[in-house]
Amino acid sequence: MKYSWIFILCFLLNLPSNIFxxxxxxxxxxxxxxxxxxxxxFSGQGWNHNALESPFQRLxxxxxxxxxxxxxxxxxxxxGITINFSTDASTIYVRYKVEDYIQKPHxxxxxxxxxxxxxxxxxxxxxxxxKGKFQFGDTIVYTFGHLNSMNVEHVNSDxxxxxxxxxxxxxxxxxxxxxxxxSGIEKDIKLPIVxxxxxxxxxxxASRPGMAWTSxxxxxxxxxxxxLGFAGNGRMEPEIIKYIADIKASIYVIDCLPNLIGVxxxxxxxxxxxxxxMLKKVHPKTPILFVQHPGFPQELVNKSSLEKVxxxxxxxxxxxxxxxxxxxxxxxxxxxxxxxxxxDCTVEGTHPTDLGMNIYAExxxxxIREIFDFxxxx
Amino acid sequence: MKYSWIFILCFLLNLPSNIFxxxxxxxxxxxxxxxxxxxxxFSGQGWNHNALESPFQRLxxxxxxxxxxxxxxxxxxxxGITINFSTDASTIYVRYKVEDYIQKPHxxxxxxxxxxxxxxxxxxxxxxxxKGKFQFGDTIVYTFGHLNSMNVEHVNSDxxxxxxxxxxxxxxxxxxxxxxxxSGIEKDIKLPIVxxxxxxxxxxxASRPGMAWTSxxxxxxxxxxxxLGFAGNGRMEPEIIKYIADIKASIYVIDCLPNLIGVxxxxxxxxxxxxxxMLKKVHPKTPILFVQHPGFPQELVNKSSLEKVxxxxxxxxxxxxxxxxxxxxxxxxxxxxxxxxxxDCTVEGTHPTDLGMNIYAExxxxxIREIFDFxxxx
Numbered sequence: 001m002k003y004s005w006i007f008i009l010c011f012l013l014n015l016p017s018n019i020f021x022x023x024x025x026x027x028x029x030x031x032x033x034x035x036x037x038x039x040x041x042f043s044g045q046g047w048n049h050n051a052l053e054s055p056f057q058r059l060x061x062x063x064x065x066x067x068x069x070x071x072x073x074x075x076x077x078x079x080g081i082t083i084n085f086s087t088d089a090s091t092i093y094v095r096y097k098v099e100d101y102i103q104k105p106h107x108x109x110x111x112x113x114x115x116x117x118x119x120x121x122x123x124x125x126x127x128x129x130x131k132g133k134f135q136f137g138d139t140i141v142y143t144f145g146h147l148n149s150m151n152v153e154h155v156n157s158d159x160x161x162x163x164x165x166x167x168x169x170x171x172x173x174x175x176x177x178x179x180x181x182x183s184g185i186e187k188d189i190k191l192p193i194v195x196x197x198x199x200x201x202x203x204x205x206a207s208r209p210g211m212a213w214t215s216x217x218x219x220x221x222x223x224x225x226x227x228l229g230f231a232g233n234g235r236m237e238p239e240i241i242k243y244i245a246d247i248k249a250s251i252y253v254i255d256c257l258p259n260l261i262g263v264x265x266x267x268x269x270x271x272x273x274x275x276x277x278m279l280k281k282v283h284p285k286t287p288i289l290f291v292q293h294p295g296f297p298q299e300l301v302n303k304s305s306l307e308k309v310x311x312x313x314x315x316x317x318x319x320x321x322x323x324x325x326x327x328x329x330x331x332x333x334x335x336x337x338x339x340x341x342x343x344d345c346t347v348e349g350t351h352p353t354d355l356g357m358n359i360y361a362e363x364x365x366x367x368i369r370e371i372f373d374f375x376x377x378x
Numbered sequence: 379m380k381y382s383w384i385f386i387l388c389f390l391l392n393l394p395s396n397i398f399x400x401x402x403x404x405x406x407x408x409x410x411x412x413x414x415x416x417x418x419x420f421s422g423q424g425w426n427h428n429a430l431e432s433p434f435q436r437l438x439x440x441x442x443x444x445x446x447x448x449x450x451x452x453x454x455x456x457x458g459i460t461i462n463f464s465t466d467a468s469t470i471y472v473r474y475k476v477e478d479y480i481q482k483p484h485x486x487x488x489x490x491x492x493x494x495x496x497x498x499x500x501x502x503x504x505x506x507x508x509k510g511k512f513q514f515g516d517t518i519v520y521t522f523g524h525l526n527s528m529n530v531e532h533v534n535s536d537x538x539x540x541x542x543x544x545x546x547x548x549x550x551x552x553x554x555x556x557x558x559x560x561s562g563i564e565k566d567i568k569l570p571i572v573x574x575x576x577x578x579x580x581x582x583x584a585s586r587p588g589m590a591w592t593s594x595x596x597x598x599x600x601x602x603x604x605x606l607g608f609a610g611n612g613r614m615e616p617e618i619i620k621y622i623a624d625i626k627a628s629i630y631v632i633d634c635l636p637n638l639i640g641v642x643x644x645x646x647x648x649x650x651x652x653x654x655x656m657l658k659k660v661h662p663k664t665p666i667l668f669v670q671h672p673g674f675p676q677e678l679v680n681k682s683s684l685e686k687v688x689x690x691x692x693x694x695x696x697x698x699x700x701x702x703x704x705x706x707x708x709x710x711x712x713x714x715x716x717x718x719x720x721x722d723c724t725v726e727g728t729h730p731t732d733l734g735m736n737i738y739a740e741x742x743x744x745x746i747r748e749i750f751d752f753x754x755x756x
Contacts, residue, residue: 105487105514106585110725114483119679131676131683131727136483149681207484207583207725211733216722298509301497303527305509344594344732347488347585349509354722354733355589 030055078163080227089180096172116210121157165203192224197255201229216361408433456541458605467558474550494588499535543581570602575633579607583729594739633669
């Protein structure tokens with residue numbers, strides 16, 4: 001009788017009927033188990049959980065007093081963070097609650113507060129996307145089913161769960177059936193790519209977190225990416241560069257121009273010099289990639305849009321050339337031409353859709369592969 | 379004093395301050411002026427406005443009693459309809475009210491009830507996208523500004539306004555500054571492409587109406603498209619085929635498989651035979667293009683998804699081959715392989731994002747160009 005009511009309740013709430021039942025084991029992936037390889041390892045964060053206020057944040061607690069309040073709020077958003085684990089479960093459940101959710105007319109809930117799951121197993125090299133049924137409410141629930149139908153040996157597969165791009169996570173739990181096995185994945189030892197930027201880096205307006213360009217790039221290059229994109233607040237500030245210099249990286253990407261249009265020339269020059277100086281002081285051999293503005297799609301119609309972008313891009317290039325003279329190696333440029341954004345690549349003139357995100361990711365893949373190849377040859 | 383209050387009100391409502399002022403002339407584009415070339419011509423509709431219940435609908439009033447109620451409701455949605463006009467206005471305003479707006483977690487408001495504007499003028503062949511600032515509320519307001527900064531001679535440019543994809547329009551007005559000129563555009567005499575299909579044809583989950591694959595195709599081929607996509611209701615039904623046969627077209631596209639998965643083999647065969655028979659009877663020389671299911675992105679992980687698609691696609695191909703024997707000419711197939719949808723092309727496993735829409739449009743462009751070229755050679 002009790003189960004019938006649960007079934008009816010679930011039906012009414014459009015939830016899978018076993019979501020409250022006893023046959024799912026729920027885990028808080030941020031729980032620490034001493035002296036063990038963690039079953040859930042977090043990727044995309046520059047600091048250990050001990051240094052953070054919450055396990056789903058992107059800047060350490062020490063930054064709270066040092067960075068602007070607006071930026072601190074955005075650093076609580078979980079974009080670019082993935083939770084990695086291995087299981088033979090045929091269904092994976094994720095339930096979570098978010099804070100500071102902001103509805104925007106040009107963004108869907110799946111892009112603002114949705115999650116994404118990809119799987120890798122013995123049979124394929126690149127991660128495959130997993131379909132999840134979702135239910136948005138006070139608690140958001142995703143159910144990823146039919147995960148084992150191609151996995152005939154029922155061995156564990158490696159999963160990568162992408163967390164929401166534009167909200168803070170209050171709590172999150174991962175559930176698997178009682179009879180499924182679960183194991184940890186060794187953390188990748190390759191040095192991560194650190195990206196400092198704007199809302200575009202943060203993932204707006206990708207349809208889901210796996211489609212932010214940093215997520216696509218991470219799968220393309222099989223390399224951890226630490227996403228320090230802050231919507232409207234990617235201003236190449238010393239207090240952020242200081243924290244970035246904390247992270248031992250394979251490359252530092254500085255993609256802040258979309259938030260610096262209108263900044264006086266002298267100020268941009270100072271910002272770039274400061275960024276290069278602070279990073280090169282600690283990591284003299286690590287490449288720094290400065291990125292031009294991708295342009296606005298309306299620049300075909302609106303002359304002032306075209307001119308604003310040309311002006312700031314020209315200045316970035318001049319400063320990039322100066323910095324190359326100061327630092328004999330390791331200063332790079334990704335140009336607007338190399339990004340080659342298409343006219344129909346944004347939803348509202350600023351934020352790339354999945355179409356634009358894919359173009360961004362391709363341009364970054366080419367450039368970063370080139371830089372890595374060049375540095376390996378040395 | 380009065381103007382200050384209007385200014386403050388507009389500021390608070392985040393509306394352009396001249397939206398209520400006297401210097402905008404507002405037009406109801408559906409107003410008829412006898413014996414004149416209409417200033418606003420509608421494209422993407424198979425019937426004259428006289429035959430419609432409202433000027434923004436996609437099936438004639440006579441269909442109301444003949445088609446399922448659910449389908450009739452969807453036919454009131456304005457997807458694929460564009461309003462075309464010519465002006466030298468530097469700003470174009472559009473305000474409108476919609477009905478039956480349904481919020482979905484995987485779709486943004488810009489995709490559900492937003493509009494889109496493209497411009498063509500003497501300087502370029504392909505239409506350019508125009509940035510609009512939008513305000514969603516009881517009345518939705520778009521302001522497209524800076525339209526003349528590249529148009530140094532201030533001649534009229536041709537505009538194409540794409541109407542919302544997933545709601546019915548209650549009323550809509552287009553505003554231009556008092557001093558701007560406005561003129562009609564001769565309607566294209568080339569026969570339109572008629573597309574009958576599902577939610578994917580209707581435009582879900584494009585980020586804005588200009589990014590539905592039918593809209594991209596229409597710009598690619600410079601050819602009117604009549605969009606008869608009905609979310610969840612593209613079932614290859616005789617009552618719809620009957621109405622399609624009303625329209626003199628350059629090609630009939632039947633892309634219904636995503637809504638026919640699970641339909642018994644015999645039934646699909648009958649549907650295809652019926653469709654070909656009804657259309658060929660009236661338009662023996664007009665090509666008919668049957669389209670396979672694009673596949674599900676989760677088919678890499680989920681065997682049953684893969685099998686369902688293979689099964690219905692195989693059947694479509696068998697029936698297509700039979701029909702080619704019956705009708706010596708003009709039966710074509712767009713295959714899953716030719717569509718070549720990518721794994722990351724949907725938002726939730728079913729509906730293409732702009733990335734998927736672009737791939738669809740490219741596949742259709744290639745195929746339809748091929749068919750048109752072939753038929754011209756005859």
